Amino acid sequence: MKLWRQFWLLFRLFFRTQLGLSVARDAARRDKKALFKFAGIGLAVAVGVLSILLTYGVILFSLMWPASQIGIGAAVLALIFFLCMGLVLILGTVTMITMVFGARDAELYAALPLSQRAVFLAKLGMAYLLELLPTLFLGLPAVILYAVYTPVAWWYWIAAALVLPLLPVIPMALSALLAALLMRLAARFKRREVFMVVGGLAIAVGAVLLQGQFNAFFSSVFADEAAVSAMLQDSAEALRAMTAVFPPVGWAAGALTAEGLSWLGQLCLFLLSAAAAGGLALWLGGRVFYRGALAQLETAPGRSKGYNRASLGASSPLKALYVREWRMLLRTGVYALNALTGIVIFPVMLVFMPMMGGASGDMSELLPLLEGWAGPLLPLVAAGLMLLPALINPAATTALSREGRQFWLCRSIPVPMRTQALAKLLCSWSIALAGVGLIFGAALLALPIPAADLLCGLPVAAALSFPVTALSMLPDLLKPKLTWNSESEAIKQNINSLTGMLLALAAVLLAAGIALPLALFLALPDPLTALVLTVLFAGAGYGGWRLVRALADGPLEAREE
Amino acid sequence: MILLEQISKSYAGGKVKAVSGLDMRVKPGEIFGFIGPNGAGKTTTIKMITGVLRPDEGRVVIDGIDMGQDPIGAKGRIGYVPDSHDAYDRLTGTEYLDFIGSVYGVPLEERRARAETYLNLFELAGAAGDLVRSYSHGMKQKLLLTGALLHDPPLLLLDEPMVGLDPKAALLLKQEMRARCDRGRTVFFSTHVLEVAEKLCDRIGIIYGGKLIAVGTLAELRSGDAGASLEAMFFELTERGGRDAG
Numbered sequence: 185m186k187l188w189r190q191f192w193l194l195f196r197l198f199f200r201t202q203l204g205l206s207v208a209r210d211a212a213r214r215d216k217k218a219l220f221k222f223a224g225i226g227l228a229v230a231v232g233v234l235s236i237l238l239t240y241g242v243i244l245f246s247l248m249w250p251a252s253q254i255g256i257g258a259a260v261l262a263l264i265f266f267l268c269m270g271l272v273l274i275l276g277t278v279t280m281i282t283m284v285f286g287a288r289d290a291e292l293y294a295a296l297p298l299s300q301r302a303v304f305l306a307k308l309g310m311a312y313l314l315e316l317l318p319t320l321f322l323g324l325p326a327v328i329l330y331a332v333y334t335p336v337a338w339w340y341w342i343a344a345a346l347v348l349p350l351l352p353v354i355p356m357a358l359s360a361l362l363a364a365l366l367m368r369l370a371a372r373f374k375r376r377e378v379f380m381v382v383g384g385l386a387i388a389v390g391a392v393l394l395q396g397q398f399n400a401f402f403s404s405v406f407a408d409e410a411a412v413s414a415m416l417q418d419s420a421e422a423l424r425a426m427t428a429v430f431p432p433v434g435w436a437a438g439a440l441t442a443e444g445l446s447w448l449g450q451l452c453l454f455l456l457s458a459a460a461a462g463g464l465a466l467w468l469g470g471r472v473f474y475r476g477a478l479a480q481l482e483t484a485p486g487r488s489k490g491y492n493r494a495s496l497g498a499s500s501p502l503k504a505l506y507v508r509e510w511r512m513l514l515r516t517g518v519y520a521l522n523a524l525t526g527i528v529i530f531p532v533m534l535v536f537m538p539m540m541g542g543a544s545g546d547m548s549e550l551l552p553l554l555e556g557w558a559g560p561l562l563p564l565v566a567a568g569l570m571l572l573p574a575l576i577n578p579a580a581t582t583a584l585s586r587e588g589r590q591f592w593l594c595r596s597i598p599v600p601m602r603t604q605a606l607a608k609l610l611c612s613w614s615i616a617l618a619g620v621g622l623i624f625g626a627a628l629l630a631l632p633i634p635a636a637d638l639l640c641g642l643p644v645a646a647a648l649s650f651p652v653t654a655l656s657m658l659p660d661l662l663k664p665k666l667t668w669n670s671e672s673e674a675i676k677q678n679i680n681s682l683t684g685m686l687l688a689l690a691a692v693l694l695a696a697g698i699a700l701p702l703a704l705f706l707a708l709p710d711p712l713t714a715l716v717l718t719v720l721f722a723g724a725g726y727g728g729w730r731l732v733r734a735l736a737d738g739p740l741e742a743r744e745e
Numbered sequence: 746m747i748l749l750e751q752i753s754k755s756y757a758g759g760k761v762k763a764v765s766g767l768d769m770r771v772k773p774g775e776i777f778g779f780i781g782p783n784g785a786g787k788t789t790t791i792k793m794i795t796g797v798l799r800p801d802e803g804r805v806v807i808d809g810i811d812m813g814q815d816p817i818g819a820k821g822r823i824g825y826v827p828d829s830h831d832a833y834d835r836l837t838g839t840e841y842l843d844f845i846g847s848v849y850g851v852p853l854e855e856r857r858a859r860a861e862t863y864l865n866l867f868e869l870a871g872a873a874g875d876l877v878r879s880y881s882h883g884m885k886q887k888l889l890l891t892g893a894l895l896h897d898p899p900l901l902l903l904d905e906p907m908v909g910l911d912p913k914a915a916l917l918l919k920q921e922m923r924a925r926c927d928r929g930r931t932v933f934f935s936t937h938v939l940e941v942a943e944k945l946c947d948r949i950g951i952i953y954g955g956k957l958i959a960v961g962t963l964a965e966l967r968s969g970d971a972g973a974s975l976e977a978m979f980f981e982l983t984e985r986g987g988r989d990a991g
């Protein structure tokens with residue numbers, strides 16, 4: 185009983201803090217205009233969600249309707265449930281690591297007379313709420329559409345009301361175990377950040393590869409007419425295929441769609457499995473939660489003792505700032521992960537996708553098409569490919585936000601803001617450049633684009649990556665997000681990373697819009713075209729730097745915080 | 746009130762020995778000052794007393810309750826103000842106090858009365874409705890103090906409480922500490938400012954390199970070389986402690 189009181193207390197607190205209810209209320213109280221701002225944001229989000237929901241509904245309809253015509257609506261429902269659970273497993277693991285086990289506030293609650301289990305339970309409750317949203321989003325339309333096209337009995341709705349909210353439980357339990365295991369492993373490593381980054385990158389790469397497998401699987405299934413009709417004919421077989429992977433999906437779907445009285449049995453099985461998984465996760469998490477969360481706060485001792493030579497290495501302020509920028513980026517797991525994902529993922533995709541047969545077909549069909557075009561196109565396409573990581577470069581788009589409360593340090597050191605901005609720009613550009621180089625290498629290995637064309641694209645991409653990086657930094661220079669409670673908030677829940685990305689995209693499109701006609705008009709040999717474009721983009725780079733400098737000297741210097 | 750039996754704690758898998766074999770007893774009604782240079786292990790010790798950290802070895806007993814066996818019971822007797830307070834930024838001061846009051850199960854009337862008293866005392870009442878994140882360091886410190894006093898705990902544990910307080914608030918805090926002791930409550934606080942400890946404490950413990958190198962009343966500590974200031978003694982002791990440890 186006591187446990188539930190504590191749980192409820194904490195849950196309300198988390199609800200308020202996580203959703204920023206107090207913040208919103210406070211802002212509205214101070215300033216009536218803020219109310220409109222919040223309403224506007226809410227409206228925009230609602231419209232966005234609604235439009236996605238509509239699209240999803242159309243897709244679902246085009247699946248469910250024909251399926252129910254041949255009596256396999258149940259399989260589609262099971263598929264959707266499967267998707268829900270898979271989604272929750274992936275999202276849940278991230279939530280668990282960042283919000284539950286990685287929470288910095290664990291230390292706070294540890295000092296209060298609250299049971300560890302209540303704190304864990306409340307955290308889990310918040311996480312559940314977060315996972316429930318996508319579950320209902322995906323699941324509810326399917327449940328409704330199924331009932332529209334297939335006659336259902338009265339108990340269908342009862343079973344649905346029980347099954348749907350409980351869908352996230354099993355995958356969440358799995359992700360809690362997974363997260364606990366990962367944290368446990370990480371705690372054993374001396375350099376935890378390195379572990380986090382390498383692990384995170386491995387997961388990202390794995391996800392890409394898995395998706396490739398998925399695509400390959402689907403394209404092979406749909407290519408084979410017989411297989412499709414066989415699958416459509418026998419819904420039970422499809423169900424069995426899915427449930428072989430993960431039985432609770434079968435029980436969940438069966439509870440709604442099974443014939444006769446067997447729905448009751450399936451429902452019981454599902455409820456039991458959910459209760460068992462949830463109970464196990466709670467029991468285990470309630471015991472190791474503090475230990476896991478508090479271990480996060482420990483830091484490993486440095487390798488070198490004293491004020492060693494390395495720390496005296498930098499000579500000029502710019503160099504020192506540049507080095508500091510890299511250190512901050514690499515020593516914070518979340519930052520390193522986000523900053524490096526782009527330059528790892530794209531090359532991996534380039535190398536592995538064709539091997540798995542997913543994209544290679546399209547690629548080889550595309551190529552002759554391109555070659556039929558005028559000469560300079562291929563180097564430009566290659567340059568565009570190499571610029572992909574520069575487009576999604578959180579190191580640049582959140583360069584100032586990451587300073588957070590440390591921003592006063594930037595203001596108090598006797599180095600002009602423009603120099604500090606330049607250090608940040610150079611650091612982010614280094615990452616973009618690394619991306620250019622890595623994709624160049626990957627394309628050389630894996631893509632059927634001639635090496636000469638790739639070589640011509642290389643300097644163009646390298647030159648263009650500088651203004652692109654500079655532009656994507658601008659929103660953060662103008663309005664950095666300096667108050668945040670966790671690093672992931674600074675780099676991920678930051679509007680600047682979106683606007684910065686859009687600016688970068690616009691810049692690349694503009695560059696393409698200039699480069700293409702220019703190249704066609706000049707009609708020079710490829711290397712000469714590349715030279716002209718490189719010089720042109722280097723000039724644009726100078727312009728980009730002037731913009732960064734102007735913002736650093738202006739709004740940033742004047743900022744009071 | 747506090748009984749520490751041979752507690753040890755190391756960080757980073759044994760690489761950093763923060764506290765080793767600490768034995769200590771704090772009596773009810775005492776103001777106990779815990780002094781030591783930066784990195785001596787004060788915060789680590791305090792976190793073990795509050796139950797935030799679990800000692801690798803040894804036992805913590807609060808008011809006769811073993812922290813390892815009944816953490817909730819033990820924590821309920823403590824009011825704790827940590828040395829850093831970055832949390833609860835997204836709550837208002839009132840919401841924070843409400844939460845703390847509920848957690849410690851303070852009846853509504855009592856809660857309101859105490860909150861009002863201390864908020865007025867610290868001249869924080871005007872800001873109580875604002876978000877904590879708009880507070881200055883000193884204001885946060887005052888809010889946390891108010892929260893820690895809300896349930897009138899038998900043991901008040903303060904980690905570097907004077908840091909960031911203006912002179913007036915510091916004086917108020919010292920008076921409050923004294924008043925609590927006169928009522929038989931216990932106060933335990935850490936500081937690296939010797940003067941504060943010298944003026945205020947009934948007894949003093951000196952920690953250095955994770956070890957308690959001296960403990961006693963000011964007079965007892967002085968008994969060796971009469972009349973020496975705490976400062977001189979402190980350097981004497983830590984020098985010697987440093988040689989012993991090294």
Ligand SMILES: Nc1ncnc2c1ncn2[C@@H]1O[C@H](COP(=O)(O)OP(=O)(O)O)[C@@H](O)[C@H]1O
Nearest residue numbers: 481482483756761763783784785786787788789
């Ligand atoms: N989270 C942590 N991770 C690793 N080492 C720590 C951590 N916290 C403290 N330490 C180390 O433990 C020792 C004692 O620190 P602390 O108790 O904070 O000292 P004090 O509060 O007396 O200044 C120091 O050497 C410090 O470096």
Ligand SMILES: [Mg+2]
Nearest residue numbers: 787788789828
């Ligand atoms: Mg300390």
